[in-house]
Amino acid sequence: MFHPLIQKISNFTQLDDGERRVLHEVLSERVRVFDPRHVLLQEGMSPQHVYVLIDGWAYRYKILPDGRRQITSFLLPGDLCDSHMFVLAAMDHSIAALSSVTVSEVGRESFVDLTTRSPKLARALWWDTLVSTSIQREWTVNIGRRDATERMAHLIVEIMLRLQSVGRAGNGAFSFPVTQGELADALGITTVHANRTLQSLRAAGLILLEKRHLTVLDLSRLKQIAMFNQRYLHLDE
Amino acid sequence: MFHPLIQKISNFTQLDDGERRVLHEVLSERVRVFDPRHVLLQEGMSPQHVYVLIDGWAYRYKILPDGRRQITSFLLPGDLCDSHMFVLAAMDHSIAALSSVTVSEVGRESFVDLTTRSPKLARALWWDTLVSTSIQREWTVNIGRRDATERMAHLIVEIMLRLQSVGRAGNGAFSFPVTQGELADALGITTVHANRTLQSLRAAGLILLEKRHLTVLDLSRLKQIAMFNQRYLHLDE
DNA sequence: CGATGGCTTGAATCGGCTCAAAGCTTGTGG
């Protein structure tokens, strides 16, 4: 059983056994578990380590002074949060656990070490960061120019593909520990409207969603509705 | 007169004369000028060089199959487009000139050279990339959770601050070569509504905008309306 | 001086929001 980060990276780079071992060691140094809703990193903080998700979901978010919340991304198994803090002075957003999560906690030194010792790993982590940015751009498009149904369809397809790349969504069925309120805050709509949007996708026979478990019934129609263009995920490189 | 990239970087790192000279040399190797609307980088391409804006604005954008366009960011003097292409296989979005632009064209080798020769410069460029990502996140919040007036106010404040960091917006007055249609596509609203929104800001005495020239009349009120939190720009590090 | 692209305005419409209440789950303590 590999760490999902290793699995993700292996999709586009051939790691040799040595690299795989080094990475595995660093990721095994310290493993922690957090409850749902636990805030892993708070805006304003300057963390001295990186968390790498092993299991469960987390999310980045910002809260406006009047309470409005926007979730800016979902973090899935294999995702990193947040290597950039070694360069920037303070977090400009927060990160919290969505479900119960298991993470590798990697110290600043181990992380830097990793990248100096293996250029291939450095490049792989660099690739991962760039893909995250690309996903962030696509979210801007999603919220800015798609209507609620299209947004929801797009998000579902994105998550399915990202989960598949770490082997967590065989057959289009996977755990989906997101409330409708959280979905709403990710998509820039209200909870009520998220509910109605999900209903319409269910009614159209596109998805099955119950008890925090989602099944994609008609992927190609979902993609079509969302006008989904896979390129931004950079999966096939 | 310094290149705006040097000016931007100098805001947070002390570069010595040597570093400054090396950077200046690389940025002077080849300077090019493009007309408004010229597409600098097309989705799908795999560029072998980086453009660094010296003068004028550009923008990243994606177009959906049915013609809807979302501008995902504005590129101002001192901004880079697009170093990530040395790692990713193909552009997942396009970049075009908004106004007439002057750019430094830096070859892949020169760029890589720069970062291997000076760790401080490497770190500075790394910083710049991370700030861009942070701005992208804030755009997600802006479009997802602010109404049209707030969005417009937020964008104006952001651009003013970014221009100031490269010395192009003394006194809150600066060249603003963006049509209302482009503003609309950046903010996720329609041209008509962008127009009405601008009118209301003008009527409230917050801005002056005519002939592609913008003056911020009441910065603190604009910030207040936008619920602007400067942290995400990482200007004071 | 006609054409083109951008700006402005009005009126009707609609997607999504607000408010409110009720039904459901899930987890916890007695």
Added chain:
DNA sequence: CCACAAGCTTTGAGCCGATTCAAGCCATCG
């Protein structure tokens, strides 16, 4: 192992911010 609380989901009705469509205006440029 039941009962209650808390949080999540669902539904209805009225409303509003933003869109659509349409037309007229204005500036610039070949």
